[in-house]
Amino acid sequence: MSTREGNRRLRIARAFSTILVLLIVAIQIYPLVWVVLASLKTPAEFAGGNPFALPREPTFDNFGRAWEMADLPRYIGNSFVVTVASNVFIVLLGMMAAYAIQVLRFRWSNAVMGLFVVGLVVPVQVALVPLFINYARVGLLDTYQAMIVPLVGFSLPISVYLFASFFQYVPHETYEAASLDGAGPYRVFFKITMPLSVNTIITVVFVNTIFIWNDFIFANTFVLSEQLRTIPLGLQNYMGAMGSVDWTATFAAVCVTVTPVLLAFLALNRAIIYGIEGGGSKG
Template sequence: MTTASALEAAPGGRRLHRPRAVTALKVAYRTLIGLVLVIQVYPFVWLVLTSVRDADDFASRNPFSLPASFTLDNFARALAEGNLGHNILNSVVITGGACLLIVVCGMMGAYAIQVLDFRGSRLVRGLFLMGIVVPVQIALIPLFVDYSRVALLDTYQAVIIPLAGFALPMALYLFMSFFGYIPREIYEAASIDGAGPYRIFWRITLPMSLNTIITVVMVNAIFIWNEFIFANTFVLTDELKTIPLGLQNYIGAMGKTDWTATFAAVTITVTPLLLIFLVLSKAMIYGLESGSTKG
């Protein structure tokens, strides 16, 4: 007799029904997942719909209602009036430069601490990890003073260096966790074959760390792309304004805001990063999982 038959059959010819609590739990679970999905997706959908909405329709009707008419003039106005293309270029340069610095310094530092395990490596690890709890705001005034003395204000380096520095402890932790996941026998076999620490790093550690590199880049790129504090403090001219600073150009006299053009600009800047995140999400999740488990 199968399990299903045993559940249905009972002494006296009565039928035993499966507990309704299991079905109710599944319904509640799926409802919760659907609710979370709606909460996460709705703001982006509303952003896209508003970006193609006529300005008069947005001003005269409920801003959360469905558009009565659609137009692409908002995107043309956003690109023409807000210097959005130049802002995107600045954000790309700063994000790419900071992520490159984070990956290079994070990987090399983690390799030295976790794999080479030199004398005092535990102390160095502790000092780096203490940087996680240091708020970025306490460094604004000292960095501003130092940058003004060495003529680094209003440069890409003024924004890239602190962004990479404050992101380095977390990147170092992720790389160290992953390097601890790699069996020591691989390094020992490479050493027996005559490979030095540099060759082991380039031929073994680096190729195996691809998913962790993607994870570190994506986690930091999202933050750096939307970063406002450092850019607002160290950028003084319009030529180096990033996207968050450039969006201020849509605020006119007496606080008047071109909302539909602003939403169009936000859509242009958010969509590429979102698509990249969706494409690389599996590699990012794998990198987080491999960096949080060992053995």
């Protein structure tokens, strides 16, 4: 094969890859763009016009109406509390479990890691009825803990896997040098392991934040009062009598609630990508 022919095939392959990537990006971004455009339309224009057309007279009245129709700040605050608390436990427990499995190494470490991997395929629905019964017995229904505990439990497998995969590529001499200097396992964990794992921590937090921030099934099952409603539950309040929905206000509320996650991703995307490459792909 000539050099010219090889270069031509390489250009074609690159062009095909570029087109494929752009197509995937367009498919992923289009729903969000559509929601933003719909939130800028008047209710009459959205109901009577082409839903895929650009707004003729953009308006921000929908955002004010969305703020008035439901207690949006309370929903955002509840989601924030659940997300932060869950991520704290996920990071601490996930890192400690991975540290024990991959660094300290004990007799059944491989078997324990296998159990965590199996946990990746367990559906959350299997735990709803047992958890509801147990929560009712101990008085945990309609509390933050009722949402945080299952969210932490079902997020631990992927978190332990990512941390263990990262620890596998940390030179063991680092831990040996710290031990020779008199550092115990806890000091090594907090002074060496945690600083080295910053990118993986950011990745684990962001991946789990998407799952926790958008959780509906646990909140809908264990939350009974209006005061503890999170964002997914709160969006139900935009449904009126006879199932009627103020769609433009709903889309405006969706734009407001997804903004924190999007801003976090834009700010931390490099660390997230590095953490995935340094953890999950090497595992």
